[in-house]
Amino acid sequence: MGVSLAGKVAVVTGAGRGIGAATARLFAAEGARVVLASRTASELEATASAIAATGAVRPLVVPTDLADEAAIVDLIRRTLDQWGDLHLLVNNAGTFRGGLVEEVSAEAWDAVMAVNVRGTFLASRAALRAFRTLGHGGAIVNVSSLGGLRGTPKFPGFAAYSTSKFAVVGLTECLAAEASSLGVRVNCVAPGAVDTQMFREAAPPSLRTETTPEDVARTIRFLCDDGESGAITGAVLEIHSNL
Amino acid sequence: MAFRDRTVLVTGAAGNLGRAVARAFAARGAALVLLDQRREALTTVFGAEDDRCLFAPADLLDPASTRAAVEAAIRRFGRVDVLANLAGGFRMGEAVHETTDDTWRFLFDVNVRTLLNAVQAVVPHMIARGGGKVVNVGAFSAQRGLAAMGAYCAAKSAVIRLTEAMAAELREKGINVNCVLPTTLDTPENRAAMPDADPGRWVALDDLAQAIVFLASPAAHAVHGAALPVTGLG
Numbered sequence: 001m002g003v004s005l006a007g008k009v010a011v012v013t014g015a016g017r018g019i020g021a022a023t024a025r026l027f028a029a030e031g032a033r034v035v036l037a038s039r040t041a042s043e044l045e046a047t048a049s050a051i052a053a054t055g056a057v058r059p060l061v062v063p064t065d066l067a068d069e070a071a072i073v074d075l076i077r078r079t080l081d082q083w084g085d086l087h088l089l090v091n092n093a094g095t096f097r098g099g100l101v102e103e104v105s106a107e108a109w110d111a112v113m114a115v116n117v118r119g120t121f122l123a124s125r126a127a128l129r130a131f132r133t134l135g136h137g138g139a140i141v142n143v144s145s146l147g148g149l150r151g152t153p154k155f156p157g158f159a160a161y162s163t164s165k166f167a168v169v170g171l172t173e174c175l176a177a178e179a180s181s182l183g184v185r186v187n188c189v190a191p192g193a194v195d196t197q198m199f200r201e202a203a204p205p206s207l208r209t210e211t212t213p214e215d216v217a218r219t220i221r222f223l224c225d226d227g228e229s230g231a232i233t234g235a236v237l238e239i240h241s242n243l
Numbered sequence: 244m245a246f247r248d249r250t251v252l253v254t255g256a257a258g259n260l261g262r263a264v265a266r267a268f269a270a271r272g273a274a275l276v277l278l279d280q281r282r283e284a285l286t287t288v289f290g291a292e293d294d295r296c297l298f299a300p301a302d303l304l305d306p307a308s309t310r311a312a313v314e315a316a317i318r319r320f321g322r323v324d325v326l327a328n329l330a331g332g333f334r335m336g337e338a339v340h341e342t343t344d345d346t347w348r349f350l351f352d353v354n355v356r357t358l359l360n361a362v363q364a365v366v367p368h369m370i371a372r373g374g375g376k377v378v379n380v381g382a383f384s385a386q387r388g389l390a391a392m393g394a395y396c397a398a399k400s401a402v403i404r405l406t407e408a409m410a411a412e413l414r415e416k417g418i419n420v421n422c423v424l425p426t427t428l429d430t431p432e433n434r435a436a437m438p439d440a441d442p443g444r445w446v447a448l449d450d451l452a453q454a455i456v457f458l459a460s461p462a463a464h465a466v467h468g469a470a471l472p473v474t475g476l477g
Contacts, residue, residue: 180476228457239465240410
């Protein structure tokens with residue numbers, strides 16, 4: 001490990017906190033030129049400043065609503081305007097709305113699908129178009145969840161989130177099949193409980209997970225490094241916590 | 244040199260994948276214990292032993308022989324940090340209802356029993372040390388049963404399920420257990436057997452070795468029970 005991401009242009013969504021921020025920090029520390037996208041500009045600025053303070057290249061901050069098609073097109077356009085290139089896309093932005101199927105609102109359901117699935121699709125589409133124009137390949141890493149896999153425990157109240165994460169796996173496999181001729185690898189990580197704000201808000205307070213955002217970031221990094229995972233596409237890398 | 248202080252035990256070391264995996268770990272500083280049936284095969288592939296490379300001929304179908312090899316590794320290096328269960332084999336062609344006893348026994352012996360004997364010999368040491376990594380080799384094709392490959396899919400499925408079971412058992416003991424699921428490997432034997440196929444669509448041995456090294460590395464310390472497809476881009 002070490003220098004394989006140096007100079008690579010990486011767009012990370014949901015980069016204001018949690019797994020996205022940890023991924024951005026890890027990539028920037030290796031010399032990647034990072035673009036931070038999420039809805040909350042203040043969080044993005046804080047992440048960017050913290051990265052710049054380490055001496056790494058200051059990330060480009062692009063506040064983006066991942067439910068907004070035009071904003072996502074703009075995100076990739078501004079990446080190309082700033083850095084002139086694109087190599088990596090980490091579709092980490094995700095939203096969680098709990099609620100039993102009998103009770104959850106259509107609005108909440110749609111909101112989860114809009115960011116977790118449609119947002120991943122829109123960003124991937126924009127990235128693939130960019131890769132084609134740029135004339136080289138790259139890598140996309142999506143973020144699913146153990147709750148998006150068959151055979152894992154399913155918890156009441158998680159249907160919208162889990163369903164969206166199943167869709168992320170399906171999208172990953174389809175993208176991998178379509179994009180291989182472009183030289184683009186597409187994989188996803190499927191973490192369980194990770195110590196993030198999203199988890200703390202979704203889970204009972206007594207539940208503590210030892211898996212850190214940095215643990216997930218390192219796995220994402222592996223899937224972005226052609227030298228390490230160059231033969232891997234369409235894969236789901238599960239990350240189990242102590243829970 | 245992520246494996247500078249690590250000892251890696253490779254089964255099936257004299258095989259095509261074994262050579263690539265041993266090389267990959269050695270390049271990252273690991274001490275190697277190379278386990279295969281015949282010392283001559285190890286000598287042919289690896290030349291001579293040295294202070295960082297121990298040959299450990301053993302019959303992986305014989306628990307006592309396997310244990311003796313692991314004990315030799317412990318005596319030399321004091322530890323086994325990584326167990327790479329590469330020993331395995333492939334046969335296809337028989338429908339399930341025509342599968343011979345010989346085929347069934349062969350596939351389960353070389354793919355599953357070798358794994359069981361190896362982990363029985365190695366895992367207690369890892370538990371005592373408080374950590375370790377086990378990487379197994381499943382098969383991409385074993386994720387669903389396939390015609391004329393029922394027995395093979397069943398044997399490699401057993402590897403995947405045992406990987407998951409071991410991960411659940413050993414996670415809290417600091418031991419990561421994962422497996423890779425390769426498609427067809429680019430080996431001289433496969434090229435000879437399938438001369439009309441395009442080896443560019445197969446998986447290069449070095450690429451599979453990289454995935455195995457990753458699963459054994461500190462970067463994967465949060466990864467448990469994973470079955471990682473390695474399919475190449477073809």
